[in-house]
Amino acid sequence: MSADHDDHHDPSPPAGRALRLGVGGPVGSGKTALVAALCRTLGPVLRLGVVTNDIYTTEDADFLRAAGVLAPDRIAAVQTGCCPHTAIRDDIAANLDAVEELEERLGPLDLVIVESGGDNLTATFSRGLADRQIFVLDVSGGDKVPRKGGPGVTGADLLVINKTDLAEHVGADLTVMSRDAAAVREGRPVIFTSVRQVPEVYAVAAWVRGVVEAWAHDRDHQHPQVAPRPAGVAAPRPAPVPRPDDR
């Protein structure tokens, strides 16, 4: 197991391991649905593993394990003792252990997704755990959320704004959300989704593939000290017409 490994170097040696992608965001924004959608779309083309945090019920776990999403042995669960942000930021030991156990047991992987338990706007992943991170908001939280910012909204490598199908019902202005997000994110990408309506999440999946390919390229070409940005996925500025890119 992980304790066998030489653990003296920094926790993010790119050589020989999968890209670790954190998926965080507030409770109910659609993190699990997005992860399931990514598994469905990317599972056939990438070697995938998933670490979930704070799956409360077998119902949630079954949601991920449902046929066609991901084999049960590719999903590991971590309990965070009521502190989801601690497990992804301050004390990442249990999540690292779970990630390494998956990689060791399943052989080489391309991508390990770590899904945070639902938390607040300040929760972000430690760089010691996640190489890249997605922050998931939904429109029903109100269209002012992107303006409020917070480390997740401003700093995540990709901001996903989900449940666009609800916008008209909750009075959320997607144009406002798009403009505000672009203003605080300095060009980092934003993708609008309706995972319920477009479960393939094409645009998000394409972004993830780009990131994984850039990571693999860097890993295989041994560029020293390079922290690659995903090529070709920078957000247009100003933000595009705010309809779900995944339609």
Place this chain on the structure above:
Amino acid sequence: MNAALLLLADSRLPAGGHGHSGGAEQAVRTGAVTGLADLAAFLRGRLATAGLAAAALAAAARELAAGPAADAAAWRELDAEADARTASPAQREAARAQGRLLLRGARRIWPAPVLDGLAAALPRGAHHPIALGAVSAAAGCSGGEAALAAAYASITGPATAAVRLLGLDPVGVHRLLAGLAPAMEDVARAAGSPAAWAALPAHTAPALDLLAEQHLRTEVRLFVS
């Protein structure tokens, strides 16, 4: 004075401890712990049983780690002593997970060949007190300090879990812990005197064993143990 002991015992040490409740989650669920008075009894019981055994194992591991005999066979033998004092398989699993995570961090925080040797001898993880004792040696703590850290960890983790699960007044809970400070020191003193491993304290708490087993079989769990 030893600042390393403070670092080692600090709940902010990134070693996965925040995910463990030491049976407190299940005790809350079953109604055995509902408030400060119940919690005090729970912690006293835990300290006098699992806490004392853990403290003694930690002191023994510290002694082994600081000496010349710390080879793989010795680590496995001491770990087997920990197994023998841990009746519940769920508790064994939890103790190994915590030991593995502690060692994972400590090998980078206090690099030492003895920690590499322990990790290699027990790749699935040493029991937490064993890892704690070895890390104490690497960090420059004495056997008594290792025992004190183990006694402290045996009740502060569950106490914090109870604060989170029951919404208890955190100051009230810390006052309770402060009241237990002399008992923690007593346990560390009792544990710190070197003994043949077979003669190390083997106090058990069947109720804790049962809570651990029930916890593992519960669908909704916020803590690992």
